[in-house]
Amino acid sequence: MQRTHNNRAWWLVLPVVIVVAFSAIIPMMTVVNYSVQDIFDPSTRFFVGTEWYREILRDERLHDSLIRQFVYSFAVLAIEIPLGIAVALSMPRKGFMVSLCMILLALPLLIPWNVVGTIWQIIGREDIGLYGWALGQLGIDYNYASNPADAWVTVLVMDVWHWTSLVALLCYSGLRAIPDVYYQAARIDRASPWAVFRYIQLPKLKSVLLIGIMLRFMDSFMIYTEPFVLTGGGPGTTTTFLSQTLTQMAIGQFDLGRAAAFSLIYFLIILLVSWLFYTAMTHQDSDDA
Amino acid sequence: MTTRKRLVMTIYLLFLLVPIYWLLIMSFKSNQEILGGLTLWPENFTFDNYRVIFTDPSWYMGYLNSMSYVVLNMLISLAVALPAAYAFSRYRFLGDKHLFFWLLTNRMAPPAVFLLPFFQLYSSVGLFDTPLAVALAHCLFNVPLAVWILEGFMSGVPKEIDETAYIDGYSFPRFFLTLFIPMIRPGIGVTAFFCFMFSWVELLLARTLTSTEAKPIAAVMTRTVSASGIDWGVLAAAGALTLIPGILVIYFVRNHVAKGFALGRV
Numbered sequence: 001m002q003r004t005h006n007n008r009a010w011w012l013v014l015p016v017v018i019v020v021a022f023s024a025i026i027p028m029m030t031v032v033n034y035s036v037q038d039i040f041d042p043s044t045r046f047f048v049g050t051e052w053y054r055e056i057l058r059d060e061r062l063h064d065s066l067i068r069q070f071v072y073s074f075a076v077l078a079i080e081i082p083l084g085i086a087v088a089l090s091m092p093r094k095g096f097m098v099s100l101c102m103i104l105l106a107l108p109l110l111i112p113w114n115v116v117g118t119i120w121q122i123i124g125r126e127d128i129g130l131y132g133w134a135l136g137q138l139g140i141d142y143n144y145a146s147n148p149a150d151a152w153v154t155v156l157v158m159d160v161w162h163w164t165s166l167v168a169l170l171c172y173s174g175l176r177a178i179p180d181v182y183y184q185a186a187r188i189d190r191a192s193p194w195a196v197f198r199y200i201q202l203p204k205l206k207s208v209l210l211i212g213i214m215l216r217f218m219d220s221f222m223i224y225t226e227p228f229v230l231t232g233g234g235p236g237t238t239t240t241f242l243s244q245t246l247t248q249m250a251i252g253q254f255d256l257g258r259a260a261a262f263s264l265i266y267f268l269i270i271l272l273v274s275w276l277f278y279t280a281m282t283h284q285d286s287d288d289a
Numbered sequence: 290m291t292t293r294k295r296l297v298m299t300i301y302l303l304f305l306l307v308p309i310y311w312l313l314i315m316s317f318k319s320n321q322e323i324l325g326g327l328t329l330w331p332e333n334f335t336f337d338n339y340r341v342i343f344t345d346p347s348w349y350m351g352y353l354n355s356m357s358y359v360v361l362n363m364l365i366s367l368a369v370a371l372p373a374a375y376a377f378s379r380y381r382f383l384g385d386k387h388l389f390f391w392l393l394t395n396r397m398a399p400p401a402v403f404l405l406p407f408f409q410l411y412s413s414v415g416l417f418d419t420p421l422a423v424a425l426a427h428c429l430f431n432v433p434l435a436v437w438i439l440e441g442f443m444s445g446v447p448k449e450i451d452e453t454a455y456i457d458g459y460s461f462p463r464f465f466l467t468l469f470i471p472m473i474r475p476g477i478g479v480t481a482f483f484c485f486m487f488s489w490v491e492l493l494l495a496r497t498l499t500s501t502e503a504k505p506i507a508a509v510m511t512r513t514v515s516a517s518g519i520d521w522g523v524l525a526a527a528g529a530l531t532l533i534p535g536i537l538v539i540y541f542v543r544n545h546v547a548k549g550f551a552l553g554r555v
């Protein structure tokens with residue numbers, strides 16, 4: 001759309017800026033302030049410059065947790081994106097079933113995150129949970145509380161359960177926007193179902209997939225509540241992701257300076273990745289126009 | 290082809306619904322039965338777990354507290370996001386692209402980063418332990434999302450409509466409230482749904498910013514863990530009750546929710 005140049009539009013944006021800035025800029029400044037000081041108590045604090053940053057960048061525990069986080073986020077994307085597309089392709093075309101499937105698919109998205117953790121905490125247990133019990137009956141020695149691999153897989157399956165619907169609903173809305181003429185042309189050309197998918201549906205899904213990948217990457221990179229409820233980060237540190245390491249540091253050990261420096265580095269990583277996605281997306285928009 | 294489709298859908302929905310089913314039936318079991326062995330249907334159907342929740346103020350107030358900050362957040366988000374989304378969809382202005390990106394970065398800020406400063410900020414302005422504090426804190430990620438979705442929906446409305454209205458002598462507020470808003474009603478519904486959803490499911494900030502007066506249900510649920518172990522039945526009942534508002538809300542926007550998930554861009 002052709003937009004006219006008008007700086008008075010700032011007046012319309014101002015409320016948003018005020019509301020968001022109150023919750024974003026003041027806390028951010030506080031974090032910056034903390035990150036350059038060593039704080040013993042509110043009245044005893046020393047300026048330490050960039051010492052916390054240097055320490056953070058050398059901290060083994062954080063490297064481990066960062067690597068775990070990246071591995072986890074990529075595993076989430078690698079499973080949820082293809083599965084989401086498959087589910088979207090399997091949606092019924094019309095009628096009452098569409099609404100039903102949509103509501104059922106959206107169900108996991110509406111459950112508070114700690115309840116999601118609780119649900120999986122229950123169903124994964126070998127004594128009172130159906131899935132844990134079934135695995136035990138199959139002769140698989142499964143225990144998410146003591147076996148690191150089991151814990152990691154359980155957190156991953158939980159995330160797939162929780163969020164694949166988002167990708168599926170996104171892709172479904174993308175698929176619905178494809179005009180019928182494309183399919184008619186494909187029928188005339190006797191295109192195989194795979195060719196229809198590869199050359200018609202997938203290219204048309206590009207923009208929604210980009211949104212889906214971006215949202216899933218961000219949210220899985222910030223995951224906190226679900227693994228915290230399910231495994232508490234354990235056994236050991238197998239499922240301790242970045243947010244949890246950070247919260248432990250800030251609240252548990254009250255290591256304010258270090259936690260603040262860590263927060264800023266965390267934020268910068270997210271910012272960098274968001275910028276890449278945003279650039280890709282606006283680029284995409286201008287391609288379409 | 291269709292049978293394969295139906296098979297994929299059925300298997301996926303089974304995978305999706307079995308854990309929820311398990312939670313539901315567990316909420317109707319007694320703790321002895323839950324721990325005693327695996328039953329697919331409650332042997333002694335009991336409402337005791339629900340009775341605990343509905344008779345104890347510290348439980349049901351948790352639901353009311355959660356609802357109050359969620360609704361408050363929804364109203365604030367929509368009120369500030371509507372004019373801003375209009376500005377982004379209709380005008381170019383100094384720094385618009387940077388502003389839009391800045392808003393998005395807040396959607397992507399890990400809540401853990403803001404825990405401590407939020408606590409101090411809201412304590413210092415005297416909002417700590419009120420629903421308003423949580424509602425404002427949730428604006429951090431809901432307002433950018435609301436602007437994003439609404440902008441997508443508004444860009445779908447041809448600009449000629451605005452121009453015709455102005456020629457017909459409509460003032461901006463009158464045009465916006467009586468003509469424009471009714472036109473993007475589905476978009477507003479979907480945005481409200483998303484604000485509701487993300488505010489309802491969030492726990493970390495809600496728990497940090499409240500202590501007793503405005504404690505959300507998600508934080509109350511941690512009470513079921515006591516010295517004698519976890520009270521599984523009550524925990525399941527409390528979890529099951531958190532599903533209801535979501536189901537009610539999505540029913541109203543089911544026809545537009547797909548477009549909303551694509552952030553109004555399809």
